[in-house]
Amino acid sequence: MSEHILLPEGSIEKQTTTLNLGPTHPATHGVFQNILELDGERILKSTSTIGYIHRAFEKIAERRPLYQITPLTDRLNYCSSPINNMGWHLTCEKLLGIKTPKRVDYLRVIIMELARIADHLICNSIVGVDTGAFTGFLYVMQYRELIYEIYEEICGSRLTTTIGRIGGFERNFTPAAFKKLEKFLKEYPLVLKEFENLFTRNRIFMDRTIGCGPIAAERALNYGFTGPNLRAAGVDYDVRVHTPYSSYEDFDFIIPVGTTGDCYDRFLVRNEEMWQSLSIIEQAYQKVQEFKGAEAEVYHADTPAYYLPEKKDVYTKMEALIYHFKIVMGETAIPEGEVYSAVEGANGELGFYLISDGGRTPYRLHFRRPCFIYYQAFEELVKGGMLSDAVITMSSLNLIAGEMDA
């Protein structure tokens, strides 16, 4: 006759296993924690903890003049910082009422689409790595390198770019930058094609990703999904089309959508978006080349009060010196206003909500970070699935810790 043994709470002999996926687990690709309750390999419950790299950007921004906030935006989604930078510049321009010349818009579009390719490239190849295909990741990495070299040619830095300024770019694109862009446009399609050949109809990859972490369209909308993840669920919402900014209305491209919103659809949507981005870059580059004479030298709007003047002018011209001093010392007042402006970031709608009370710094600045919002769905997406599926769901959602924690 044996008696029932009552196990105390948290005893090692309980029926389920608790597993900490993160904060520094190779599978999270970032610093955040998922506490999983496992029955064998099945996930019963998942609880997420974020905030490990919270840097109080919104608070810091309240003490900084507009141009000093650009480096903060770099560190949101650091896989595609140029989009964040441009989003911030566009917000400022909307508040200040600055109209940028067409050439600047097109140059910005080139940079933003390059950043989108770089971001999707990482995300898709990481899904590959998590499903066991390391080759694709290493192979496309050299083309991300090419993109970074183009950034470097324009702004001098690679990852956290701080590219451009309010009103345009810090300098005109050099011939070397265009040459690198041409090289990229020539070589990349072949590589992307090969990358697709490796994955898209790969039996192992398909078996692994189809039906993994799916979400229905209505559910995705309720969870606040935007970007490729929402489009994979079948909703054709894209900020570039719905609220065109930076002259996106001049370009001809399609929005790819999926049907089931699973990992495979998300992968396909990102892949197709890369092709669309390539086509947009080609169109933009063509438009840029059509500018002749003085127009071909335009790289910023004429807003001396906010656009930092060129250094050689600062040393030789009175006005430039005054504006330089005023801008650098943060003595330019921002007009009173309240503005929300959004761009299509690489993983969703990246919004900036800026309130100015007429002072020199924003009264309040809020970043609408797409991945912070759609990460809530992760608990539901992985529930009942296998542990290994949770890992690829995580990577295919494109969760960037820097953006989640701001």
Add this chain to the structure above:
Amino acid sequence: MTNDTIKLKLTDKFGDALTDWQEPYGMLTFTAPKELNLKVLQFLFDDTELKFQFLTDLQAVHYPHRKGEELAVVYHLHNLVDNVRIRLKVFADIQKPDVFSATALYRSANHMERETYDFFGVNFIGHPNLVRILNVDEMDYFPMRKQYPVEDQLRIDKDDEMFGR
């Protein structure tokens, strides 16, 4: 659908309860009494013509000079069908910052309300799990409120020879 028709529909339903109508940079902005926030959100969600079913953003702003309504909770709503955005504000007293939670209507409000609580201390009634999200759990103040400066430049308790403080 224009801002005028939205305004007309809302005033038909709620009368004078909604105030402070503005259109900064083309976005219709208005204020609702905090007891009505859920009713307004629900109406905007359910109405067959308005269909504001996407919660883009939710955050708070601290206005220390507005006595009795220091904290503003701001909702950005989006009608994806007609592509119209509106902004709804709700003001709460900082002594008793109770606002009804929108989590039942929008699942996306969960993290956003936690973040708002974390930084401003807005107490969302009905939220399933209102705990800090980005800051440490031990924190006993709400850092985004205006009385907390980023850093006191004159502080002397920090000995930092490397950066010359």
